[in-house]
Amino acid sequence: MRRLARATVAICSTLALTLGLAACSGGDDDQAGGAGDTLVAETAFSLTTIDPHRQFEFTGSTIDNAVYQTALEFEDGDLTKPTDGLCSFEMSDGDKTMTLKLKQKDAKFSNGDPVTVDDIVFSFERLQGLKGNPSFFLDGVDVKKVDDETIELKSEKPNPALPYILPNSSIGIVNSKVVKENKGTTDEKDEAEQFLNENSQGSGPYQIDTYDPDSQVVLTANENYNGPAPKYKRIVLRNVSAETQLTDIQSGQAQVAYDLNSDQANSIDDSMAQKTSLPSTRSLYIFNNMDDKVSDITTNEDFRMAVTSAIDYEKILELSGDGAQRMAGLVPNEFNGAVPKDQAPERDLDKTKELLEKSGYDGEEIPFHYSSDQSVNGVDLAQLAETLQAQLKEAGINLALKPAPSATQLDGFRAGEQPMGIGTWGADFPDPSNYNVFVPGGSVADRVNWDKDASPEITKLAEAAEKADEDKRGDAYAKMYKSLSDTGVWIPLVQPVDTIVVGNSVKKYVSNADTSFDFAQAE
Amino acid sequence: MAEAANEGSTLAEAVPGPGASAGDAAQRIRPPKIHPLLRYVLVRIGISILLIWGVTIVTFLLTNLVPTDPVAAILGDRAAADPEIVAQTRERLGLDQPLIVQYFTYLGNLLQGDLGVSNQTRTPVLDSIGQVFPASIELGIGAILISVILGLLLGLLSALKQNTILDHAIRTLSLIGISAPTFWIATVGYFVFFFKLRVVPGAGRLDPWITPPPKVTGLYTVDALLSGQMATFTNALGHLVLPSCVLALFTIGLLTRFSRSSVLDVIRLDYVTAAKAKGLPTGTVVFKYIFRGALVPIITVVGLAFGSLLSGAVLTETVFAWNGIGQYAFRGATTLDLPVIMGVGLVIGIVYILVNFIVDLIYGFVDPRVRVR
Known part of the structure; x- marks a missing residue:
């Protein structure tokens, strides 16, 4: 029996020594940091x-x-x-x-x-x-x-x-x-x-x-x-x-x-x-579906604005890390056509309460969709969704979190079936016209069933921005994107940091x- | 002479002619005798082929039951908004065909060794698996070697020293090995042994500035040896140590506990007592009587553990940037790359079937009762 114990110790020691030698032979401190060029x-x-x-x-x-x-x-x-x-x-x-x-x-x-x-x-x-x-x-x-x-x-x-x-x-x-x-x-x-x-x-x-x-x-x-x-x-x-x-x-x-x-x-x-x-070229936002058949509460403007004023944006900034910025519109702050960030909404729970009463919201749970496996410039969407759920609960709004893998979540979003959730958009090119997809009738607006004729005023502003001269383009787009934010269909949350x-x-x-x-x- | 001429003949040829006795006829139509071991092997090969066919059905159906459109995962936001591009993509992937047609196309391709093309990278799945699977095999072999040596020895020692401090210590260690989260162990191990102590190299299968050896088997250690690149061999071996040890921890714990319990079952049997009473040396009693008797259930666990190690270890592979089949499968799953998911599912299914087949064969050799049954 003792012989077996000794043999075990010997084998274990030999194995450890072999592994140690093998490991050390693979590590080469002189090479750390790359080999020269x-x-x-x-x-x-x-x-x-x-x-x-x-x-x-x-x-x-x-x-x-x-x-x-x-x-x-x-x-x-x-x-x-x-x-x-x-x-x-x-x-x-x-x-x-x-x-x-x-x-x-x-x-x-x-x-x-x-x-x-x-x-x-x-x-x-x-x-x-x-x-x-x-x-x-x-x-x-x-x-x-x-x-x-x-x-x-x-x-x-x-x-x-x-x-x-x-x-x-x-x-x-x-x-x-x-x-x-x-x-x-x-x-x-x-x-x-x-x-x-x-x-x-x-x-x-x-x-x-x-x-x-x-x-x-x-x-x-x-x-x-x-x-x-x-x-x-x-x-x-x-x-x-x-x-x-x-x-x-x-x-x-x-x-x-x-x-x-x-x-x-x-x-x-x-x-x-x-x-x-570096300021990221990605935007994080909440979307609200505009089809009554999908949700009869997110189509209510008072409810959407109640959500807008219920969010604690400073906490969201903290969550996103040093260098993250507020957004008043969907266009990143450094781009031409961005809405000045000092126009971004602030948390106002009294206003939320008033708007919720007007909206007729009775505390029902609203399915809230997001990609649970996605992180945007270090902002974990699952953590962001949980934070928003807690903040809105304080204001009397109940979200039922609906996490899903990116591909599944994206599929549901594109099908226009999700009442509410977190969306992300990365700039394809640094120009405000890249965000036209959010205007009623645009390809992303279609996903929340926001039809072309839904807001003639925004459509008019969008057309004006498209036709504006180079020196007036920025202001025209900023005006249009501000009016887009004021509907609460898209609620810009944060511009993360890269x-x-x-x-x-x-x-x-x-x-x-x-x-x-x-x-x-x-x- | 006539009987000798009919050996191995067909049933029609074996029909008795006039004048042949009934006994002779019965003897002639009896199928030729097959050695029990050969029959055992043939039956298991047949079962394995059926199982593999079953795996193709299960992987295909389960993959296609996912309630999501894979086209959505392939196309960007802009392209997905263009119905023409969506329709073209659907047609290119064959997703416009009925499911049954898709299955038989898949099966037909499979029989020609074609696992399809990745929807995401457009590279043949078989080629990609050929790239990543050797990495998992290399890691799996490293881990199973460490596990078998340590797990069996510790289990045996623990059983022989039952209820002593040594036994308690080994059982505690094995419990830790089983219950510690692999991701945590891998991250802490990497931080301590690579970053703090600098006794192992960093992540990856080789240092970034070293060129992989010419591919023969895909196992860097073996290929480096075959091409005579000793520096690359030692580097690859060094990179193998920590991930193998991390991956082995769970299996060591499992094997220790299993072999302990298996040895304890055998140690009380009469033939062991008789061997001891005869005054046989301890080593002979332990290894020839106790250990051999306890081996059959242990082989089962080793087989299952090896199959599991070969099937990829997503978390360990992720921490150590080890580009194995686990990471490949994970990426396929998160991007809804159906051909990749089906290809990996099939390969993993085949690995398990093969490992079980080999384990069954070993049973046959180790325990003669098995092949007779």
């Missing part, structure tokens, strides 16, 4: 493709920003200032025509081919023809090559948003010759996606080395890039959960963490990492609202 960035992947004309998620956009150049860019990442990229631009004909002139004539794709007007035209037409998620960017735009240096984009209606749309990484310029050779077309028969996932055909500072949508994407420097050569020759973008990112960034295992919330970022000592907080944490081994970097973190400029 490799930069390791971590994010929880939302990645389905990196074909620029199909991708429409954060991770794909992060990669394509580094791989593809665009016709226009944002000046130093300022989303209110579109500027020249591969082309210069000019708007004319009452914003119906945009003329692009090839400006960077020395731009070359990663295989050394020069970027031509034909490549730009092909890229625009492919985006339109694929009928994918980002195809709407160039809806109603006729693309025409004028000569070897000029392209004309003609829109059916005035399209002042076009300069804000073209910098999007989904409109990256690809090498048309090579893409066509690999079954690329400008219609739905296109079969080049797989090729573009594995072989980048861009002229940006990096090119794709390996692509694994579940695990990691590796980029290497594009030697034919016409800008300054990036210091980091290799970028490893890894799929890592936020909790692990927190440990990795502190240990030097990674140098960029994208998904830490404000609390996690603040828990990191300054000697370990630098933090940059936090990027960068390890101290990176001495210099550029982080802005356009690219979050610019790999090419990191040193």
Whole structure:
């Protein structure tokens, strides 16, 4: 018996020693923080493709920003200032025509081919023809090559948003010759996606080395890039959960963490990492259904305004972390056309009580829908829903929480079946016209059954904003979005904050609202 | 001669000719004798094939019963508002066909080794499973090796030292192993052993700056050895240690408790007492009499645990950024990627059936009574 006990101890010790030795042999402190010219960035992947004309998620956009150049860019990442990229631009004909002139004539794709007007035209037409998620960017735009240096984009209606749309990484310029050779077309028969996932055909500072949508994407420097050569020759973008990112960034295992919330970022000592907080381009709001058959209480304006004045917005700000902002409308505060945030509603429980009495609300439970598995810039929607439930209960409004996975919740929302809940909207491009979908009859308004004829006054304001001159556009849109908020159909809650944490081994970097973190400029 | 010529012949050929006795006829129509072990294996293969077919029906039906439209999960807000794009997407995915047609299309493709294409990434599901499954196998093998060695030894020791302090200590430890939440253990383990003590490498299957070895099996440790990349081998092995240990904790606890109880059942049997009375050495009594007798139920648990480890460990894989089948399945489920959900369901079903099949075979070898029955 004693012999067995001794044998057990011996085996356990041997196993522990073996595992310890194996573990230590795998760890290499000298390598921590990346190996010289490799930069390791971590994010929880939302990645389905990196074909620029199909991708429409954060991770794909992060990669394509580094791989593809665009016709226009944002000046130093300022989303209110579109500027020249591969082309210069000019708007004319009452914003119906945009003329692009090839400006960077020395731009070359990663295989050394020069970027031509034909490549730009092909890229625009492919985006339109694929009928994918980002195809709407160039809806109603006729693309025409004028000569070897000029392209004309003609829109059916005035399209002042076009300069804000073209910098999007989904409109990256690809090498048309090579893409066509690999079954690329400008219609739905296109079969080049797989090729573009594995072989980048861009002229940006990096090119794709390996692509694994579940695990990691590796980029290497594009030697034919016409800008300054990036210091980091290799970028490893890894799929890592936020909790692990927190440990990795502190240990030097990674140098960029994208998904830490404000609390996690603040828990990191300054000697370990630098933090940059950028206003998010996403909006969180409550929606109220306007169909009596779905809910006869959310269609009541007094009830909706009672909810608006029952919310403790300061608490919601606290929940969202440092840097989060109040919103008076659905448009983020930094965009042209945003409603000034000092016009945002405040909590007023006396007003709530009065409005509830007027509304005839008798304390019934209202189903309140949200995505239970979603976090928007660190704001956990489940936690937000519970907070709202508690706040509204104090005011005498009873919510019955209806959590569901994102896909299920979204399906119900799109079907117009949910009486009330939390919605999120991320800007497709930084222009107030991107939020027209919330106007009665718009594609998002349809989901709460808010018909086109429901509010002639708002429809009129929306038409006026669309037609307004450049210098009056902002005010016209702000007026329209304020009137939208005043209906209580959409109750803007908060504009969260986008936090990027960068390890101290990176001495210099550029982080802005356009690219979050610019790999090419990191040193 | 005639009987010898008829050996292995068909029933028609075995019909007795004029003049043959009734006894001869009966002997001739009797089916050829099959070795009990071979019959046992064949029966189990047949059952396994039926089970796999059942799994295809269950995974297909359950996946399609989800009350949500997968097209909604694929399309962005703008595209989802365009009926033309919605209709095209539905047609491309074959979702415009009746369910029964969809099933037979799925089954037909399956028989040709086609598990479909991911709705989200448009990559063949079989290729993706081929990428992620070796990661889970590598992790599962690491965890089961640690579990079997420690679990069996501790269980045996605990039973032999029943009601002593050592027994109580082992039982307490096994209880902790079973009840501690894996996610918590993984997070704390990662923080302590990687961040604080620096005795293990960080998350992932390799350090980010190391290129994976050329793929042969998909197991980085094996592929690194096959390609002679010793630095990559040690790095991959190092990365395997902590996640394997975390994953093994539960199984160690389970095996310890199971083997303890199984050994205690055997230890009181007469043949063990007789062996002791004969004065056989303790080692012989313990390993040849007690342990072998207790082995059958333990094999069952090891098989189930191994199947479970191979099927992916979502939480452990998430904390250690281990791109295995658990994470792949989780992403498929949250994005309503039906081909991925069905593909993973089928593969996991096959894994369990295979593991059980192997366990059944081992029973047959370990315990002759099983194959005779």
